[in-house]
Amino acid sequence: MTHIRKAVFPVAGLGTRFLPATKSVPKEMLPLVDRPLIQYAVDEAREAGIEEFIFITSAGKNPLEDYFDSASALERRLQDNGKTSALEALESTQLPEGRLAFVRQSAPRGLGHAVGLARHLVGDEPFAVLLPDDVIKAPRGALGQMIAEHKHTGGHMVATMEVSPRQVSAYGVIDPIAAYGRSLRARRLVEKPAADKAPSNDAIIGRYLLEPSIFEQLGNLGPGAGGELQLTDAINADIPTTPVTGFRFEGERFDCGSVQGFVQATVAFALERNALSGDLSDFLAERLQSRALAA
Numbered sequence: 001m002t003h004i005r006k007a008v009f010p011v012a013g014l015g016t017r018f019l020p021a022t023k024s025v026p027k028e029m030l031p032l033v034d035r036p037l038i039q040y041a042v043d044e045a046r047e048a049g050i051e052e053f054i055f056i057t058s059a060g061k062n063p064l065e066d067y068f069d070s071a072s073a074l075e076r077r078l079q080d081n082g083k084t085s086a087l088e089a090l091e092s093t094q095l096p097e098g099r100l101a102f103v104r105q106s107a108p109r110g111l112g113h114a115v116g117l118a119r120h121l122v123g124d125e126p127f128a129v130l131l132p133d134d135v136i137k138a139p140r141g142a143l144g145q146m147i148a149e150h151k152h153t154g155g156h157m158v159a160t161m162e163v164s165p166r167q168v169s170a171y172g173v174i175d176p177i178a179a180y181g182r183s184l185r186a187r188r189l190v191e192k193p194a195a196d197k198a199p200s201n202d203a204i205i206g207r208y209l210l211e212p213s214i215f216e217q218l219g220n221l222g223p224g225a226g227g228e229l230q231l232t233d234a235i236n237a238d239i240p241t242t243p244v245t246g247f248r249f250e251g252e253r254f255d256c257g258s259v260q261g262f263v264q265a266t267v268a269f270a271l272e273r274n275a276l277s278g279d280l281s282d283f284l285a286e287r288l289q290s291r292a293l294a295a
């Protein structure tokens with residue numbers, strides 16, 4: 001079984017749900033507590049053993065490139081001033097030189113199109129795709145969990161989580177044939193089904209392990225939902241020759257592509273930090289109490 005070494009981070013979307021903030025700041029650079037969204041996805045990939053990082057970017061995403069660059073003047077200054085903890089905080093932004101690549105998507109033609117642009121960099125090996133909007137709080141990174149399981153299943157793998165019937169129509173879901181532990185063998189993937197037509201409540205979220213055969217399918221794909229090239233359409237087209245598994249990862253996912261999800265993630269992650277949790281808990285308790293009294 002091939003070791004998964006490469007990850008693709010599609011970050012070329014417009015981020016319209018975060019306007020006006022995203023007018024001049026890429027969505028992936030919005031800070032969740034004290035680090036940008038993209039950092040969480042990159043850390044998860046690193047923990048899973050990823051060695052090469054491919055970002056699909058677009059106009060206006062330069063701050064993201066700069067973020068992973070070295071900042072020698074700043075580092076020297078911090079060193080001279082003995083600011084060790086600030087220097088340590090910068091360490092996590094350093095990716096090994098020569099191991100990161102940026103590919104431009106000239107127009108937002110869909111997630112499938114964005115992933116297809118990585119073809120020449122990925123080559124003929126299985127690879128991971130992480131959507132930084134989906135932030136997962138887990139004892140062990142979700143991507144690492146998937147890679148461990150993929151050693152047994154092979155094929156394409158998508159991360160899934162169970163959602164309520166009320167939410168199902170907002171997601172792509174798995175049409176399952178059989179379940180083995182946390183894995184669900186899929187008959188096909190169904191985009192945004194009506195609640196009464198959904199084949200399951202196992203919603204697909206932004207982590208994928210893909211076989212290189214996906215590139216052939218992406219190359220042949222016509223526009224799907226919303227006139228965009230959809231990754232799920234390409235996965236479905238590949239099912240006759242490549243098995244597809246949904247993996248119910250262990251952990252809690254936050255939809256940081258939406259304002260509601262981002263705010264919830266901010267509170268959840270801040271409550272995990274020793275330096276913040278005490279005061280924040282008191283603050284939240286007081287706020288909730290005064291709202292209850294006013295109601």
Ligand code: UTP
Pocket residue numbers: 010011012013014015016017018027056105107108109110111113114131132133257
């Ligand atoms: P979204 O559907 O969340 O779109 O993309 P978006 O543009 O980021 O945000 P909204 O809906 O306008 O607020 C899901 C992921 O796919 C990437 C996005 O950057 C995000 O990580 N994507 C989407 C691309 O890289 N290119 C595309 O053409 C579309």
